[in-house]
Amino acid sequence: MAANEEIQLAKRPEGMPTEENFRFVETEVPELEEGQVLVKSIYISVDPYMRGRMSDAKSYVAPYEVDAPISGGVVGQVTESQSDKFQKGDYVLGNLPWARYSAVNAETLQKVDPELGPVSTALGVLGMPGLTAYFGLTDIGEPKSGETVVVSGAAGAVGSTVVQIAKILGARVVGIAGSPKKLDYVKNTLGADEVINYKEEDVAKALEKACPDGVDVYFDNVGGPVSDAVYPLLNAHARIPLCGSISSYNKKEDQGPRIHGYLVKSKAKMQGFIVADYSERFTEGKKQLSEWFKQDKLTFEENVVDGFENVPDAFLGLFKGENLGKQLVKVAEAE
Amino acid sequence: MAANEEIQLAKRPEGMPTEENFRFVETEVPELEEGQVLVKSIYISVDPYMRGRMSDAKSYVAPYEVDAPISGGVVGQVTESQSDKFQKGDYVLGNLPWARYSAVNAETLQKVDPELGPVSTALGVLGMPGLTAYFGLTDIGEPKSGETVVVSGAAGAVGSTVVQIAKILGARVVGIAGSPKKLDYVKNTLGADEVINYKEEDVAKALEKACPDGVDVYFDNVGGPVSDAVYPLLNAHARIPLCGSISSYNKKEDQGPRIHGYLVKSKAKMQGFIVADYSERFTEGKKQLSEWFKQDKLTFEENVVDGFENVPDAFLGLFKGENLGKQLVKVAEAE
Incomplete structure (x- = not known):
């Protein structure tokens, strides 16, 4: 051997x-x-x-x-x-x-x-990233049909699944990613309604245009300046599942606008989670994801x-x- | 007349x-x-x-x-x-x-x-401030017996009620306020276990000492630098009810450390609310507060x-x- x-x-x-x-x-x-x-x-x-x-x-x-x-x-x-x-x-x-x-x-x-x-x-899609998307979106985000869901890191392993599940649940989805190739994928393969290139666009202005009815759910994969642009658009009782903050992993002292006031004004909920919190429901999650996968509703x-x-x-x-x-x-x- | x-x-x-x-x-x-x-x-x-x-x-x-x-x-x-x-x-x-x-x-x-x-x-105590304390703490904070609850603005109308309800519910309470007179009131009249003077002490160090088991609930009346010092101490699944941000009422561009990473690490929930969100439960809240008041468990x-x-x-x-x-x-x- x-x-x-x-x-x-x-x-x-x-x-x-x-x-x-x-x-x-x-x-x-x-x-x-x-x-x-x-x-x-x-x-x-x-x-x-x-x-x-x-x-x-x-x-x-x-x-x-x-x-x-x-x-x-x-x-x-x-x-x-x-x-x-x-x-x-x-x-x-x-x-x-x-x-x-x-x-x-x-x-x-x-x-x-x-x-x-x-x-x-x-x-x-049938493992940790898929389950992170599934539980974070359905248990914390709880999008209702017709609500606006913004997804950062929308072309990533978690984000791409969030975009698709939000569409399955009837939401209007705005995906944020960082290259034309990714935007094309998020819009044309995953089915997002609007996409924003955070590296080339003024994210705040683009979001305002893409979210005329405000933001009900912000599935945040990145943190940092992209998230800063979302907070002012939060609707009353908005929900923000947080599963990562890749933009700050390599920074020791990361400063930004304080978000406290936005959360008070919008009465929003922001909740950090890791997928292991849901380990007792993994079988349920895998079964649902596999079903959507076999029905061609979920791609990866x-x-x-x-x-x-x-x-x-x-x-x-x-x-x-x-x-x-x-x-x-x-x-x-x-x- | x-x-x-x-x-x-x-x-x-x-x-x-x-x-x-x-x-x-x-x-x-x-x-x-x-x-x-x-x-x-x-x-x-x-x-x-x-x-x-x-x-x-x-x-x-x-x-x-x-x-x-x-x-x-x-x-x-x-x-x-x-x-x-x-x-x-x-x-x-x-x-x-x-x-x-x-x-x-x-x-x-x-x-x-x-x-x-x-x-x-x-x-x-039987009106908006008392009800804000009651619903924010019991519905969002949900302190369990033995958990550590930190309250900023602890001598104010809302904070002073939060301190007392948290003690009634069996929590260990750390109150933050800004003068010796207030600290004396929060500790000796309201019954907080530890008090911190944010104007005179290094809040981060004082909190670390006052919260050897970390922070389970942070009832945040103020936002700003006092809150910045609390985030690193959050325990897993900590809860942060937000009902005000007096520290930023007169500031347009308020910058501080990004809290995203702390919320992910601690899987914490931060939730803005206003008392009007609970208007259907006001009768319940007033009845409970009045009961504690008559039992001499609640002073004001x-x-x-x-x-x-x-x-x-x-x-x-x-x-x-x-x-x-x-x-x-x-x-x-x-x-």
């Missing part, structure tokens, strides 16, 4: 991470203990939240350790099993190290059903880079704002 | 208002139309939000008109009635002009029950100035930050 390899956090980044924050280390394929399975990584997910874990600031997930492997969402295949739960050949989803092979306690893995969709979707984009050696580059690319939909790295073929 | 008198807005203030913004005008006691009652003002309420209405900026209440009477919360007594709803001698609460006598459509008045407490409390402070001629001064005094509890002007004796 081929030797193993993992990617460690070499040192914590200051500001924007670079190649120097990562280290490739050759290791042995681990021996299994009772209850474990050997997982060959097939798809490794790279996500913006990982930037937060590279710092040692207090957050909702523990920081990565220096000189230890970085970890995250991985879809893999069981190649050896010392557990009744999985057989050789089964597809699994887990929070695994960035490694070619991992010995994993079977209890920490979820089975991936290839009947629901391509196995990579367990990291995207995957940006797949090939090769384990390209995992750090794919991660760094997230902060250049170039990705359309879910960013994945395919590190091996299924057997 | 004595002649009537009213107080008009003479001109809009620039920055801090002065005596020159007010004008006393002698008028006639009005004749009643069908459905109206004549109300003799007894207690006139002066409130910080009125500063906002003196400008012509857009807000959730319309601006006062220049050369027309200023209006606000008044408790009065019916001296003549052309309505089945009220009899001579009844106490009423309404949004009335600053005048000795007003002819008012009976439908716009609420009856004040003197059995619930002194009639002046209809403008304080009224700062009562005598004389109609002193209404503008009492209003201007609000911005000197010296008022403890509710500021009222007694303009006549009950009959």
Whole structure:
């Protein structure tokens, strides 16, 4: 069997991470203990939240350790099993190290059903990003038919699903993204009613024009100046689900207009959440998303880079704002 | 019957208002139309939000008109009635002009029950400030026994009630206010566990010390730098009811740290509200507050100035930050 390899956090980044924050280390394929399975990584997910874990600031997930492997969402295949739960050949989803092979306690893995969709979707539209969109929008945003929903990061893995679910629920949708290619995707593939290029347009003016009846739901994937432009347009009792703040992940002291007064005036609700808060309802969410997917109401984009050696580059690319939909790295073929 | 008198807005203030913004005008006691009652003002309420209405900026209440009477919360007594709803001698609460006598459509008045407490409390602990505290804290804040509740503006009409309700509900309470006299009141009369003087202490350090288990509920009466110091201490699923932002009422461009990231990290909920949102539950709220009041669990402070001629001064005094509890002007004796 081929030797193993993992990617460690070499040192914590200051500001924007670079190649120097990562280290490739050759290791042995681990021996299994009772209850474990050997997982060959097939798809490794790279996500913006990982930037937060590279710092040692207090957050909702523990920081990565220096000189230890970085970890995250991985879809893999069981190649050896010392557990009744999985057989050789089964597809699994887990929070695994960035490694070619991992010995994993079977209890920490979820089975991936290839009947629901391509196995990579367990990291995207039928996985955490899809569930984040589903629960954030339906449980906190609660758009009613005819209301206006604004989505920032609308071409991303979460945002693209939010746009489509909001349309399914009958809302008027305005998507914000940062390139003509993304705007085309959000409008013509996902079905948003209006789109705004935050890099080229005066966002405040464009929003005012795109939202003549104000904003009822703002699904905020980014924070920062884009969000600043939305607050003055909030309608009474507006809802703002917050699941990320990619614009501020690399800034230590981020200043902006105080939003307190806007929230008081509009009697708005702003609520941070992480998808794990909804873990008891994951089955419900996956079932609904899979149903919409099979009914062709929900589409998705995957940006797949090939090769384990390209995992750090794919991660760094997230902060250049170039990705359309879910960013994945395919590190091996299924057997 | 004595002649009537009213107080008009003479001109809009620039920055801090002065005596020159007010004008006393002698008028006639009005004749009643069908459905109206004549109300003799007894207690006139002066409130910080009125500063906002003196400008012509857009807000959730319309601006006062220049050369027309200023209006606000008044408790009065019916001296003549052309309505089945009220009899001579009844106490009423309404949004009335600053005048000795007003002819008012009976439908716009609420009856004040003197059995619930002194009639002046209809403008304080059993009125809008008390109900704001009650609904904001219990419906949005939802403190659980043992949780930490931080209250800014803790010596004010709303804040002082929040402190006491949070204690009734079993929370650990940290009150923030701006003078030794206020801190003494918040700690020794209202029963807060810890108090912080935002004018003299490093609020961030003092909060860290006063909240070793973090902050579960932040009842925010002020916004601005005091609030900035609270956000980093929010616990998972913290709740922040927002009912005012007095620190920014006179500032056009108010900048501060972006709070987005804090809300995501702590999965916190921040919700603006105004007490009118709960109008269907006012009877419930008044009953609960009156019960606590009669059980000596709820106390309140009224700062009562005598004389109609002193209404503008009492209003201007609000911005000197010296008022403890509710500021009222007694303009006549009950009959």
